[in-house]
Amino acid sequence: MYLTRGAEATVKVEGGYVIKVRIPKQYRQKELDERIRKERTKNEARLISEARRLGIPTPIVHDVQNSTIVMQYIPGTPLKYVVDESLSERLGELVGNLHTGGIIHGDLTTSNMIVYNDRIYMIDFGLSFIDPGIEARGVDIHVLFQTFESTHHDHEILTDAFCRGYRQTCDNAEEVLERVRDIEKRGRYA
Structure with missing residues (x-):
């Protein structure tokens, strides 16, 4: 199949x-x-x-x-179908750990996460790479926030919850989240 x-x-x-x-x-x-x-x-x-x-x-x-x-094989449900404030905060924690470990997912969307047995599994690391830099982390999160905005009506709640979780585990979360805002502005005025 x-x-x-x-x-x-x-x-x-x-x-x-x-x-x-x-x-x-x-x-x-x-x-x-x-x-x-x-x-x-x-x-x-x-x-x-x-x-x-x-x-x-x-x-x-x-x-x-x-x-x-x-x-x-993880037999769960794609996060995009079940994401809520609590799951988004947990996702922020996971991404914070991933970024602190120097890994950039490269395709951070709710389609590349599976919820199974109350855990969020990250899948599809086909575009992943190692980069401890602020810009790469910011771009990774920017992609996720664009996914929230384009596919979820409560995207602001999801974004805020993600940021709460990310701040709990990422070593320089505020700097990264500030870069996300800068990246967003670049896209608006391009």
Whole structure:
């Protein structure tokens, strides 16, 4: 059963596992394409595991081969369907821990979180990278806030709750949240 088929990868459930396969790009030279897909796959698996070591609930990575990751299937509900003030605050705490650990998710949306057994699991680390900088953290959160605004009618409540949680766990939360406001202003006047 396919969960999703995107521009970069297919994701399916098979035998109780999630199997994510990066799709070959015909426009790239074959050897280069294979190397890029393999490196991105290894990077994603490494960052999923590193986030888990930081205390962030993520799927357990079972195997990585070439451009394929086999990982635990989390049978919950995407956060976008159930997010409320309390969950948003908990998400802020998780993202604060992730950022303090130097990891930027890169696609921080409520579609890339699953709620299961009263825990929020982060998934899809395909665009993740290591960067302890304020700008990268700010951009990560800005993407989330745009998701709140475009898909949730109570986005201001969700944003405020997220910030409360983020302040509890991020080592320089005020500086990051100020940068988010700066990034937002840049977008308005571009």
